[in-house]
Amino acid sequence: MxxxxxxxxxxxxxxxxxxxxxxxxxxxxxxxxxxxxxxxxxxxxxxxxxxxxxxxxxxxxxxxxxxxxxxxxxxxxxxxxxxxxxxxxxxxxxxxxxxxxxxxxxxxxxxxxxxNANTVVVKPGSPIKSVADLVGKRIGVRSQGDAGIVVTKTMLAELGLKDDTCEYIAIGDGAPAGAAIDNDRVDAMVAFDTATARIELVGTRLRYVPLTPRFARLxxxxxxxxxxxxxxxxxxxxxxxxxxxxxxxxxxxxxxxxxxxxxxxxxxxxxxxxxxxxxxxxxxxxxxxxxxxxxxxxxxxxxxxxxxxxxxxxxxxxxxxxxxxxxxxxxxxxxxxxxxxxxxxxxxxxxxxxxxxxxxxxxxx
Incomplete structure (x- = not known):
């Protein structure tokens, strides 16, 4: 090889x-x-x-x-x-x-x-239906330096909302991230499409929440x-x-x-x-x-x-x-x-x- x-x-x-x-x-x-x-x-x-x-x-x-x-x-x-x-x-x-x-x-x-390759994902039965519903929620990101935090802030700001009550939790990639979602350690995850696809591959079922319209065009x-x-x-x-x-x-x-x-x-x-x-x-x-x-x-x-x-x-x-x-x-x-x-x-x-x-x-x- x-x-x-x-x-x-x-x-x-x-x-x-x-x-x-x-x-x-x-x-x-x-x-x-x-x-x-x-x-x-x-x-x-x-x-x-x-x-x-x-x-x-x-x-x-x-x-x-x-x-x-x-x-x-x-x-x-x-x-x-x-x-x-x-x-x-x-x-x-x-x-x-x-x-x-x-x-x-x-x-x-x-x-x-x-x-735009960013995604917002939740468990299939989650009450979160839109980005606006992320206010006050525990949001999973790959790491504390990950772009998922800024992406969330950006989309909420587009809607005239603040993220002051959101909690950002580092849950890593793949199986650890999937476990965090399955076990309700977080309410949602914001990450690139390849990261959320890897979570689906380990068996975690996800529902994709639409991005905000203006952000989605970038x-x-x-x-x-x-x-x-x-x-x-x-x-x-x-x-x-x-x-x-x-x-x-x-x-x-x-x-x-x-x-x-x-x-x-x-x-x-x-x-x-x-x-x-x-x-x-x-x-x-x-x-x-x-x-x-x-x-x-x-x-x-x-x-x-x-x-x-x-x-x-x-x-x-x-x-x-x-x-x-x-x-x-x-x-x-x-x-x-x-x-x-x-x-x-x-x-x-x-x-x-x-x-x-x-x-x-x-x-x-």
């Missing part, structure tokens, strides 16, 4: 055999703050392209490397300290942090999750970089995110192949103690909604991979101001155009998307 080291060593020979220059040296490793905490196949929208059969990164001189983080807060701290090169930008956490600490000079450069995942890195390493960033865009399109078009490629690159993430067929069935369930959230909505006027808009960032500021109870947030942040950039987007999208889709549909590992 291949490991990342095997792939790195094998790539030089593969490059010589195909007439391409060996890339063992001169590759800029771009470190990613990974708050999922595991290199599991939900990351295949990035990792599939690392396999030599696709090789979406190294020919352009870059390669992503995961650095696991316990929370969004830790990711921001690592970005500030220069321990990682890029990381997740959750506006409800990022914007108040930037307003409080101007030295946290980050720019969101790529929207990796244009669909994307739920951006990637940000230090402003200095954007200035100094533009070429590497274009290569990185173009590789990610290709990998995302490939994974959406052929999820089974993307999972195989992820397992080949990160063999330690392959499930133990059950058959590959069972593992694949579980992953198909976990990613059933996520794979579509990787892509732009059909009615989105801007279909470029990774693109943002000023309108959505103004909405992000407004909702972050409401959830953080800071009406001066927008003024403290200044010009909203400094928070994001589409400056790299045309170059990132300068490839044949249909060719990647054809490659995915015909691909066999």
């Amino acid at each position: 291949l490991t990342r080291r095997d792939l790195g060593l094998g790539l030089g020979a593969w490059a010589l055999a195909t007439g391409l220059p060996a890339l063992a040296q001169g590759v800029r490793v771009m470190k990613l703050a990974n708050t999922a905490a595991v290199n599991d196949p939900q990351q295949c929208f990035v990792t599939a392209g690392q396999h030599p059969r696709l090789n979406f990164y190294k020919p352009a001189g870059v390669d992503p490397e995961y650095v696991n983080m316990s929370s969004m807060t830790q990711a921001l701290q690592s970005l500030r300290a220069g321990h990682v090169d890029f990381g997740p930008a959750v506006p409800g956490i990022l914007l108040p942090a930037m307003a409080k600490d101007p030295s946290l000079d980050l720019v969101s450069v790529y929207k990796w999750l244009p669909g 994307g739920s995942g951006w990637l940000c970089v230090p402003r200095k890195l954007l200035k100094d390493e533009r070429k590497s960033l274009v290569a990185l995110f173009q590789g990610m865009a290709k990998s995302t399109i490939f994974s959406n078009a052929n999820l089974d192949a993307a999972i195989d490629l992820h397992w080949a690159v990160y063999p330690e993430s392959k499930p133990k103690g059950r058959s590959e067929e069972e593992a694949r069935k579980e992953l198909a369930f976990i990613l059933k909604d996520r794979k579509n959230s990787w892509m732009r909505r059909p009615d989105d006027p801007d279909q470029r991979m990774g693109a943002s808009s000023l309108a959505e960032w103004n909405s992000n500021i407004e909702m972050a101001a409401e959830s953080s109870k800071n009406p001066k947030l927008g003024k403290e942040l200044g010009d909203p155009n400094r928070l994001f950039t589409n400056d790299l987007i045309d170059e990132i999208n300068n490839f044949d998307k249909q060719a990647v889709i054809r490659m995915a549909r015909e691909f066999k590992l």
